[in-house]
Ligand SMILES: Nc1nc2c(c(=O)[nH]1)N(C=O)[C@@H](CNc1ccc(C(=O)N[C@@H](CCC(=O)O)C(=O)O)cc1)CN2
């Protein structure tokens with residue numbers, strides 16, 4: 518395959534000890550060599566070696582940077598192309614200078630995810646592995662990281678390939694039947710096919726069962742903190758984050774927008790969203806905030822409903838209970854350090870069996886109980902990532918579901934004693950759908966879309 522030579526900054530932009538400019542493609546080494554001054558020419562050094570030297574602007578002969586340069590020749594590289602990594606001083610100006618120089622010498626600025634895309638297009642990894650690379654960067658907990666690492670190593674790919682192999686064998690036995698109808702009794706073929714297809718279905722169901730936990734590990738539980746103004750929502754957010762990120766004041770309506778923060782609660786990743794207090798309001802800015810709060814509720818996997826136990830229950834509180842109808846929720850009765858006015862019996866009724874946590878966020882009480890309740894809801898059986906390769910990616914889940922449907926149709930056709938080639942069509946479709954998970958026959962539009970979500974320089 519023929520590609521041009523690409524370059525990008527592969528480290529975060531900002532001040533750091535070291536930053537890396539990565540170059541990949543046929544001209545990577547010659548481009549680097551034109552700007553590098555060291556003991557030897559980079560075109561002559563052995564592969565997978567690193568070299569100390571300076572970068573010089575070939576036009577002005579000016580020294581630009583002091584660097585270490587790695588030379589990695591194809592095919593044993595990240596992209597399977599020649600790769601050069603320039604390790605420079607980690608400053609915004611320094612690393613940009615180096616990149617500009619490399620671009621001037623003929624490299625093109627890489628698109629987000631383009632290095633990984635090449636690793637895929639050059640056949641080093643399949644699509645689900647490439648998606649795993651992205652998940653590695655995004656992982657917010659150890660468990661999520663382990664799942665992603667397994668995916669990069671090809672655990673899921675391996676299982677998908679095995680399933681496809683079984684399906685292709687099933688299809689092949691049907692082909693034999695179509696070509697030589699007198700050779701094999703159709704009923705025998707069908708029985709065999711059915712057996713194989715049922716096995717595949719069973720494994721797909723198993724994979725899908727792991728998907729809920731996988732999705733939680735990967736994306737975090739979308740958790741909305743809701744409640745009337747001034748009940749202590751931002752205080753709750755802060756206690757959980759253990760960092761005063763959100764602004765807390767005694768002025769009702771302090772939080773105007775939606776604040777988001779990742780926290781790791783006993784291995785459960787939460788995407789915590791602090792919202793503006795929900796009440797009828799005339800203030801325009803606050804109004805927008807309140808609307809967003811309703812939106813956040815719609816997308817929440819878990820709601821933390823905060824009530825002020827030092828006040829009587831209000832109509833707004835009751836309305837909030839209605840708004841969370843059918844949602845997973847925990848009720849937090851805050852401000853138990855003050856005189857209690859809330860009618861607990863009524864809360865019990867409204868909670869409908871959901872956990873009720875009594876807390877004083879001011880005095881740091883109740884947080885342990887809350888964390889316990891959260892982990893109990895989500896990991897009742899505990900998540901074990903060692904033996905299961907979790908399916909966590911929405912695209913994979915969608916394809917597995919479609920493949921299962923296709924298999925169900927195939928099985929239905931066998932029940933109805935349809936001709937065997939009708940059955941074959943659905944089995945073939947299941948085979949194709951599974952193939953899309955690992956990137957077979959996916960169209961360019963999908964690839965562009967997937968890789969564009971990657972970081973620049975990845
Ligand atoms: N400096 C640097 N560090 C890095 C990366 C990088 O690109 N550069 N990586 C970027 O994400 C990650 C490491 N991932 C990598 C994955 C595969 C290959 C690679 O060269 N694979 C070849 C040869 C393997 C071998 O020598 O056995 C292959 O699979 O054929 C390199 C890095 C994390 N650290």
Ligand SMILES: Nc1nc2c(ncn2[C@@H]2O[C@H](COP(=O)(O)OP(=O)(O)OP(=O)(O)O)[C@@H](O)[C@H]2O)c(=O)[nH]1
Nearest residue numbers: 746747748749750751752770771772794877878879
């Ligand atoms: N006595 C007491 N005061 C508390 C407790 N928790 C929070 N507060 C106080 O209640 C006030 C409001 O707290 P916030 O966390 O800003 O409340 P909020 O729900 O985010 O308010 P809005 O963003 O305005 O909707 C602050 O003055 C807090 O210090 C508590 O457990 N006991």
Ligand SMILES: [Mg+2]
Nearest residue numbers: 750751771772
């Ligand atoms: Mg607030």
